[in-house]
Amino acid sequence: MPSIKQRDDGVWRARYRDATGREHARHFKLKRDAQRWLEEVSASVVTGQYVDPRAGRVTFREYAEGWRASQVHRKQTADSYESRLRRHVYPVIGSMPLASIRPSTIQGLVKRMSTEGDGRAALAPSTVELTYKVVSTIFKAAVRDKRLSESPCIDVRLPKAGKTRATPLTLEQVATLRDTVPDELRALIVLVAGTGLRPGEALGVTRDRVRLLGRNPAVTVDRQLVTRAKGTAEFGPLKTEASDRVVPLPRVVVAALNEHIAAHEIADDGLLFTYRGQPITRPRFWHLFAEAREAAGLTEATGTGLHALRHYYASLLIRFGESVKTVQARLGHASATETLDTYSHLWPDSDDRTRDAVDSVLLADSADSLRTTRHKASGNT
Template identity: 35%
Template sequence: MGSIEPYETKAGKRYRIRWRTPEHKDRNKRGFTTKRDAERALRKVEGSKDDGQYIDPSSAIATISDLGASWLAGQSHLKPSSLAPVEIAWRVHVEPVWGTQSVGSVRHSAVQKWVTELSERRGATTVLRAHGVLAGILETAVKDRRLASNPARGVNLPRKTKKPRRYLTHERVERLAEQSGNKATLVRFLCYTGLRWGEAVALQVGDLDMLRRRVRVERNAVRVNGYIVPGTPKSHEARSVPFPAFLVDELAAQCEGRERGDLLFGNGQTWVVTPSTRDGWFVGAKRRASESDADFPNVTIHDLRHTAASLAISAGANVKAVQRMLGHASAAMTLDTYADLFDDDLDAVASALNDARLSATVSKSVSKSDF
């Protein structure tokens, strides 16, 4: 059990409480103006020890910087492309503001103020990522019994707005490919297989199965801090993706003179880098292919993946097949992502209900007329 002892100050009598931690370390807290307040505080301490919820006040003096480094080291499970923006958020937005503060001094209201002010200068994605870093560090402090609760949880966060997806028709895909020079096959391939850019440029000649018209997706090459870093696909799982017959001859031409381990696109040895959004080959191809300003408005490389989903669905592919083609974790994810492409299905449901009602009411009328 702890103890309470009085002591004298210039302002009068005060009380100090003493106790031992579960690790048998001596702790004390002073400054209580009444014995009742000291007794209440001591009961709370002893009760938290009995409940297994005890927080040692000395452990809360660790700073955000102290814990931030170890927290970042614990994120090694992330892919390099995911880890890089987290490290930037820590270095640019979190550490400069919170680094010197102890975890025990962080208040919910202060976190809310920081999020609000950051939202005035930065987009929702940046704000959410920065908040996620701070919240993650404080969550570790909670698990380490440095804090009773996480003050970064429950703050009002900005909402991300979905960027509009743009889908190309078969005709526009062909016009774009024709104006893409030696990237024509790559453009068609992206538009009819739905591979991510990094998955496509990481393909090797040996990944192609020409007889079955399938390509095995096992790698993903992404640009991180100016360097191409190969890794696994986004889902961490390999998949087999079909490609249409009209691509066979073009892909065969890509393979000529190359070994099975050579890259399929580019010169076979070096990665094809993502084109510049200002003056790269993709921008030039869009400009040359446009017959009007509305032909390729803000179409991105990733929109070619969306185009593949659109063309597959319009051709009658079922959701499960599209899910497997795109490498989504579930069919539900595919439906959520491309719900706008299934509007015709909603019309079909309404038509089917209408036909069913007509059939039922006509049958009822015929039955009554028999009597």
């Protein structure tokens, strides 16, 4: 039973025992404060929100590592979570007990990630947001596990990311990329420009996933090449279920791939693109692509990697009148919203269509009226 007793020094001692029989006690100067505390504890027990005060003594790192070990994540996701926590979160709050972390602590973590200091570069707003979501998810799990009564991830302000509109490459830039990369990668440039595959998808294409003969040549996208933390590469699942798709191959891509396959010995199930016989990891590609990227004048607006060619492919589809759903399907986007968020500015807007519709009718009518007026005028002379 809970109890309150005044000590000889005038301090009030409130105590209770939890379901395991363990005693908990706190001391107050005023009896009413001690009573209020016991009432709050009793209410939390009745509502199922009771949390053992000792449960929050575990450090954030210790709890987070246990949480990570119990999750069913894809390898790529697991690697990403481990890296974000190790690099950006543990140095700040890793050694702190869960119960000691306040909303202001989390806001400070976000501020630190968002600004430069101590030799650190500020992280992009999108990186800060994703890292914060991992932290927030861990604290939600801690609440479910009765380690905490509530999460400190409350009303935390995140940096706002400015909307960046993809600027498509020009044909000249695409040609420069193709002609400047190492010979082993020239067909890769044509493939991505002509299909819009993601970098990992393109680097993971094997010969048995490509159909070059017949009336409907295509590439099957059902996996991607994933770069692991130690710089190794292996096949992994695609980004989303919608990414699993079959993309038609234009004739220019078929010709480039046929020439590439004829010039290199590629097994039936071998990767189409390797460098010196090894799979191309992202760091290796970044190095191989550096000279071509500079020569073509790629920028943050166009994209500085293979994604620049993915944007180029999307812009071609839109220019030739393909619908949002078609562009979504070709790019493997999870939703039409994702497609529009990235490329809506490339579609003709409603103002343009309105002008064209009115002009097509009224300009023609004006021309007819002018011809009629001229005809009458010539008849009266």
